[in-house]
Amino acid sequence: MDSYISVNVLLASILLAGCTAQSETKQEEASPAVPIIQLTKQDATLDRDYASNLEAVQNVEVRARAAGYLDRILVDEGKSVKKGQLLFQLNPAEYQVKVAEAQASLESATAQAQSTEVEMSRVKLLVDKNVISPSELKLARSKGETARAAIDQARAALAHARLLVSLTSIRAPFDGVINRIPFKQGSLIEAGALLTTISDLSEIYAYFNVSEKEYLAFIKKRKNPQKLTVQDVDLLLADDSAYPHKGRIETTETVFEGNSGTIAFRASFPNPDRLLRHGATGKVRLTTDVDDAVLVPQKAVFEVQDKNFVYVVDAGNKVRTRSFVPSSRVDQFYIVKSGLAPGDRIVYEGIQSLKDGMTIVPKPLPASALKTLYASAQ
Incomplete structure (x- = not known):
């Protein structure tokens, strides 16, 4: 009987140990x-990356200041040009005629002035001899002043005519790269027509917006560089590749945009290989050291x-x-x-x-x- 009880106790112990082990296994599996x-x-x-717009240091519209037929196009789109280089030539014949007319008017005015000088000398002599009244001398002097004014007017007209001739030659205002040329040779150009744009790509500006909080943090970092300093900035191109030249933040705008609450920063990047172009996009990366x-x-x-x-x-x-x-x-x-x-x-x-x-x-x-x-x- 005692042996029977011992066996039952042993079996119960084994079953209890098995259940405990199984419970622990399930608990481990549940964790x-x-x-x-x-x-x-x-x-x-x-x-920290900021979306940015890239702009040339100078990007200027080249417009015709005189009307006329486009005789010659001496550059091609995408080509580099030097300051003063001739880009377009309008037909100057009409303005050269005006120069000749203005020159003739000046010569006529000069001859008229000489004639009035002679007349005034004659009248003065007669007045001195009391042959005619002094009022005749005043009239002669008035005619002389009118003749001299006519000379000045003729000279101004000649200068304007020569200016119009010079305006038929359109030259590059600075070293840069020519953009799209909408007109073809032989086109009739009106005064003010856009002939092309020229971009100075020696350096590129990257404009990006930061929040007011980030702006304040940036300014404070510059005043206390021992805690947190902003280094030169990097540029990521549109394909997320890194631009090989570092840039620097140069300035900020003075007014926050009302809708977004942001302010624009401007960073400049050297562009020796002309890889960056006006109107492109990228990301300015600010690298910040935090202790x-x-x-x-x-x-x-x-x-x-x-x-x-x-x-x-x-x-x-x-x-x-x-x-x-x-x-x-x-x-x-x-x-x-x-x-x-x-x-x-x-x-x-x-x-x-x-x-x-x-x-x-x-x-x-x-x-x-x-x-x-x-x-x-x-």
Whole structure:
């Protein structure tokens, strides 16, 4: 009888141990393995990209200042030109006729003035001899003044006619590159017609807008460079490739745009190879050095009602939601302002499958992975 009871007790113990082991196995299977990271202070170099519009240092419309037939086009679209180089030639014949007419008018006015001088001398002699009254002399002098005024008028007309002739030769106002030429040789050109545009591509301006908050931060950084400094800026082209030459921020506008609350910055980039063109687009990248920053990867963060949360792992490997306030967001990282501190363990990936209070199996990222993770922000 005693042996029978001992066997039953033994069997019950075995069954209980099996159930306990099975329960523990199921509990382990129910706790997901999740990669986590431990927050630390980092000296980071962060990049912030801004959409920008590229403009030539000078981009000027070349317009005809006189009307006429387009006799010659001496340049081609996309070609480089030098300051003063002849670009277009209008037919000057009509204006050359006006020059000849103005020259003849000047000669006539000059001859008339000489005649009045002779007449005035004769009248003066007669007045001195009391042959005629002094009023005749006043009349002669008035005629002389009129003749001299006619000379001045004729000279002005001649200068204007010569100016019109010179305007038939359209020259480059500065070194640059010729853009589209809408007219063909032989076209009738009206005064003011757009012949082409010319761009000085030796240097390119990149205009980009920043928020008021970023503007204030930028100004403060320049006044206190020991904490945070803005270095030379980079440019990403439309295909996301890096432009090989660095630029510098030169100036800002003085007024914020009312609708967007932003202000425009201007950065200049050298363009020795003429790769950049007027009207192109790109991204200006500001590189910022931050000392002792606590960085939180963007993939570890979720938003609820405009607040930012992460899953913090406690000592018992339970995850708890915690909100934090970022000071800025740069690329794939948040810089923590408050709510998180160095030493906190947070879930790095897989936050979509977690719930508050859930137990996890933490898988800390190795030091090499952490180094790569933070290096991606540098």
